[in-house]
Amino acid sequence: MLSFVIILSFLAFASGCDTVECxxxxxxxxxxxxxxxxxxxxxxxxxxxxxxLRLSDYHNLGKENEHLVKLKTHLHNDIQNSLSNNKPVTGRLALYIMALKSSCYDLVTATFTVNEAKDTLLTNLKRQMELEKEHILFTHRPLTNYFQYSLGVLALCVSGIRVNNHVSNKLIKAVEHRAFKNFDMHAMAGMALQCVKDSGSHVHSAELDSALIKIKQTILASARVDGHFGNEFSTGLAVQALLAMGDNPGDYARSLDAIRTTARSNTYHNPMAISQILPALQHKSYLTLKTKECLNEDNTLLLGPTNPVVVLPSDSKVDVNIEVVTSNGAHIVYSLDVPKGSSLLEALELLNSQNAGFTFETETSLWGPFLSTLNGEQARQGDRRYWHLSSDGTALKEGIGDFRIEAPQKITIRNTSY
Structure with missing residues (x-):
């Protein structure tokens, strides 16, 4: 804890949030x-x-234990169902394993039964990673995506499992061939490959070092004037990766300040976004799991009573054009007035109620609802397609449940492949 206070003092010196108390x-x-x-x-x-929550220095152990029980039942059963139906589950399984490890849960005692065979979580993840690797071999891309692939490598590694060199090599080659489709993949791959390097098990050290250098250069080159890497919602993972790959405060001090400034402006509503920045703000990365001990933990984090937030309907209306572009390039534009401050999801629901020709469906994700079908056309993750969202030509940083409409604009929803 003393070292963390020293780090806080160092960062506060040049921070807009310029005191340790802030x-x-x-x-x-x-x-x-x-x-x-x-x-x-x-x-x-x-x-x-x-x-x-478990990587934090501050805890409410009662609520954390309640959540652990929910993970071991509801999420466990959902993953079991996916495995039984041969659905790709690498990312969720990897995060589930890391969540259990963060609570110092004995991973050997948790099992899945697939085709009447009972195996541990880690054995099932190793099997998933082999399927991912084979898919890359024949199609040049993972069964899921490289973010989930990196999560799988990371979960095995922090759990003390030797990662097959053929599995980690596929990730190294992806860095070399610039196969990543979004910025966050670099950060997660950086943590995964750094863990592999630290384990000393990889036989091609020169290629591994080269991949880590390229990832770090990519992250640092993405720095914005305000200190964020990529955007406000990518900076947490980027800082975690830099922390994992080499503790040089000069690489990320301004970025931590940028996160705090953004947090104080109440930008981070989504729990998934907060979950990625909170470890970074405490000078930790997911690699911290390797040495996590659940001993003498602080248990003083109390939640006082909160005043219920009453959101009154806005009298102010905003003109919005919503353009839907299908996979074959056909497009249609809808016009409507929405209450100022409406989420994009609320705007779509309003459009659906006003226009019989407009329909949409959503699916759940860790980030909240995401569009799966518009006007009968699908763009599902399983088909490597998604509905790309932009406002006046600028890609949205948030999903349909989080993005708020504050001014007149044209929102384009385009069926896109990846």
Whole structure:
């Protein structure tokens, strides 16, 4: 804890949040927001949220243990169902394993039964990674994507399992061939490959070192003037990766300040976003799991009574054009007025109620609802397609449940492959 206070003091020196007390206030506020989300989250319990709470220096052990029980039942059963139906599950399984490890849970005691064979979580993840590797061999891309692939490598590695060189080599080659489709893949791959390097098990050390250098260069080259890497929602993982790959405060001090400034402006509503920045703000990465011990933990984080937030309907209306572009390039534009401050999801629901020709469906994810079908056309993750969202030509940083419409604009929803 002393070293963390020293780090706080160093960062506060040049920070817009320029006192240790201010930095501590931001940390506790985010920690409490994440803790409160356990009672309000929709769908399955989120292993990433649990992971961030357990990596924190501040705890409410009662609520964390309640969430652990939910993970071991609801999420466990969901993953079991996916495995039984041969559905790709690498990312969720990896995060589930890391969440259990963050609570120092004995991973050997948790099993899945597939085709009447009972195996541990780690054995099932190793099997999933072999399927991912074989898919790359024949199609030049993973069964899921390289973010989930990296999560799988990382979960095995931090759990003390030797990662097959053929599996880690596929990730190294992906870096070399610039196969990553989004910025966050670099950060997760950086943590995964750094863990493999630290384990000393990889036989091609020169190629591994080269991949790590390229990842670090890519992250540092993405730095914005305000200190964020990529965007506000990518900076947490980027800082975690830099922390994992080499503890040089000069690489990320301004980025931590940028995260705190953004947090104080109440930008981070989504629990998934908070779960990625909270470890970074406490100078930790997912590699911290390797040495995590659940001893003498602080248990002083209390949630006082909160005043219910009453959101009154806005009298102010905003003109919005919503353009839908299908996979063959056909497009149609809808016009409507929405209450100022509406989420994009609320705008789509309003459009659906006003226009019989417009329909949409959503699926759940750790980030909240995402579009799967518009006007009968699908763009599902399993088909390597998604609905790309942009406003006046600029890609949205948030999903349909988080993006708020504050001014007139044209929102384009385009069926896109990856």
């Amino acid at each position: 930095i501590q206030e931001v940390l506790l506020s985010l920690n409490k927001d994440l803790l409160r989300s356990l009672d309000t989250q929709d769908g399955l319990p989120n292993p990433s949220v649990h992971l961030a």
